Amino acid sequence: MAEIATLREAVAALVSDGAVLSMEGFTHLIPFAAGHEVIRQGHRNLTLVRMTPDLIYDQMIGMGCAAKLIFSWGGNPGVGSLHRFRDAVQTGWPRPLAIEEHSHADMAARYQAGASGLPFAVLRGYLGSDLPKHNTSISSVTCPFTGEVLAATRALTPDVAIIHAQKADRKGNVLIQGITGIQKEAVLASHKSIVTVEEIVDDLEAPMNACVLPAWVLTFVAEVPGGAHPSYAHGYYQRDNAFCKAWDSISRDRETFIAWMRKHVLGTQDFAEFRRSLELEVGVGRG
């Protein structure tokens, strides 16, 4: 049953060095506040899992939190490359980063297998692609009925899933709206979970067939208004495109990046303080 706690308490309780951590969000509802809290608590040797690692994983990789990245597309959407991710893969700074690389269809299937309690997933994938040559989590299986050779891919079962959503009720039931991405599967595939939400309300008022995660499949729920910024929360606030663009220059240089992280993330107590710190800086963080 979900326990309603602060984000700091939830991360301290569930995230440990060396854990396999899935912080999902498909360009929407990205759990930035939670990523910052993992950085503040100084975790190391994490295996980070995400279909679309973007700015928050760039920050975690650049701060040396991750030993391995499991992913399918790593970039700053609409802007370009992730400089910290590239630096880690190309030069091993600040530490070497092992990568395990898939396609989106495969990652989605792996989460589904994990959520379904199956050891692997099947898809018609990777035809003619070099990716399986570099990844022992991708193999093949022959259909017993038709003889078709299909891609077989190992289930994903992270230690902890962390996602952001719009609302929870006081029992900890969570409503996700808009582009729901892979978050439901990530939570159900993982052993434990943390959901940060924009607000905790008396009544979810969830429409029939809405994407609701019942409290009893969640471990912690934490209220963090604005916790997806600079990503967006449908119905609450829009994507901060100016920040995503500014990140390109903040992250390009190692020293600029470290100074920025020290000032705004390590130098603040929580996400609300981080937001105030950003707003004080001219031209950045105004969403």
Place this chain on the structure above:
Amino acid sequence: MVCFVGIGLPSAAANLARNTHAPEVVLIYESGTIGAKPAVLPLSIGDGELAETADTVVSVPEIFRYWLQAGRVDVGFLGAAQIDKYGNINTTIIGGTYDTPEVRLPGAGGAPEIATASKEVWIVLKQNKRTFVNKLHFVTSAGHQSAWNVSLGNGGSARQPLRGNGPTVVITDLGVLVPDPETSEFTLVALHPGVTVDQAKAATGWELKVTQVLEETPAPTEFELKALRDLYARTEAAHGAASTEG
């Protein structure tokens, strides 16, 4: 027509089509938005406007399984960092080896399955010697490979046909290429006004084949130009100075 749209140039082109000659085209973005009708170009494949204007929004596993893998997509519209003469695509690494690349690119995203499960694939990219290469450093998404081998890790290596027809056209800033019916090698069939064959050859990392009767692509009409400029102006107003080309 159902078009599975990549971000950047494919999305710009598909929305221009929707604003001009193809108002009924169904645009699918991999974030799960089916029938999206954005008024401005999305900055990412998961912009809120795609969800708000979509006929339906489904989960990411569903978009890849029920809608793409099952063969419901007519055209997969992709960009690329590099292509070769058979329309194979690299979006993974440039230079070095896979484990120690000179330049690490974002990776596959949805492309490996879009490229093989769509009934046909259109590729749009800028043409120069860095993008049109003789040998790809990495095949992320397959086009027409001359020796078609399915290589799936340790277990399988079976010759197997593409499910769709693969890439049927490559559109660049210089002209248009289509695969030779015999060899599947991409051949220049049209140039944009003012572009020469020598320019196209000089911008190609292999010996570019040119069709016997080379056409000139029609210049855009005033209506098309206005629609495109309006689309970019609306996009810039909505997103600020952020890039619209992914």
